[in-house]
Amino acid sequence: MQMSSPGLSLRIGILACFLWLTGTSAHAALDIEIFGGGATQIPVAIVPFAAEERLEQGVTPIVAADLQRSGLFKLVDPAGHAPHEPVEVVYPDWSARGTSALVIGSTTxxxxxxxxxxxxxxxxxxxxxxxxxxETVSIGQIRAASHRIADLVYEKLTGDAGVFSTRIAYVVKEGKKYSLQVADADGFNAQPVIEYTEPIISPTWSPDGRQLAYVSFENKKPVVYVQTLATRTRKAVANFRGSNSAPAWSPDGRRLAVVLSLMGGSQIFLINADGTGLQRLTQSSGIDTEPSFSPDGQSLIFTSDRGGSPQIYRVRIGGQASATAERLTFEGTYNVSPEFSPDGRSFTYIHRNGDRFNVAIQDLATGQVRLLTDSRFDESPSFAPNGKIILYATEIRGRGILSAVSSDGRVKQQLSTQAGDVREPAWGPLPGAR
Incomplete structure (x- = not known):
């Protein structure tokens, strides 16, 4: 049985390739446009850092852009006030401007x-x-240092981890070339990981952020590879007879869940990260695909049509393959592409809403569902490691772009290149994870 719909593709069998149009430079930054804001924005003033005008890239604009992009902060104009040390701050002046928090600093x-x-x-x-x-950094690391500052400000003012120092992966189609790229969370420093004239899909980060697993069609069939980013070395970890697709890392980084048609039909298997120790996990008469590990590594959620239409299911990870699994989604006849939230309390997925395919989030304890987007063709949702933002692919005026939405649906962003289609996003872990 084949499950398909406009703008969406389940990674099963010989996967249907996206119809992508034009391309983009491998090093181009993603343009970010922000819509909406948090219910209550924290007023923050960022005083231009002392002596940063001597640098090619200043700290202040990067920190300001990071905080503004979150939608949780209202930037207060410092209006000529320039304290750089705490003893220079006249607090009543900032209170009169409605400022709750003040960021000051210097570069030397x-x-x-x-x-x-x-x-x-x-x-x-x-x-x-x-x-x-x-911190003392090289001039070339100013942007990274600025993201770390923004992360610290975000954490102290919200209580949640900042994700401005994280990276994202995505696939760009340029002419006949497919390029798997990695960029900073704000779209800068985009670098190609691998490029081919055949499709590349389903990138997913290892928990330590050092490796990417992905599916490449370079050998005219889907094969799962694991690539180390620092050395660019890679290994085919699932190259069995038939289709090999939809990799997902276990939280400890030791195993992958993959979807294989090795034994007939598309079913979920577990393998060690080096490709050894193949173990079948699901066994049904339908198509089981798109696995996502729970944060504790004890269960998987996945897409299956075993009940007649594509829905999200959960299965415990045990020693024997089982045809039984718990169905989680009941609203609508099409729910696909699940991913656990970092805290394991909810999951995001794509829900068909009339003739639209939108990002949704469902609470595991209550089953409550919330639609987060209202566009036409959304796909591949991926949580930020703090669980507050969901990155996904969508289509605007016939072109694929990346977008992001806060987990409460209040803040939306569009991330696009000047030309070309961008798809298959995956948000990497926090720096220093594991």
């Missing part, structure tokens, strides 16, 4: 092409210091 050139970056985050109402940051 040091020998060897290095820059000393310092930042202090202040609570205006309490007139206290919330956090400080100091």
């Amino acid at each position: 050139l040091v020998p060897g092409g290095q820059v000393a970056v310092r930042m202090t985050l202040l609570d205006v109402a309490r007139q206290t210091q919330l956090a400080s940051y100091a």
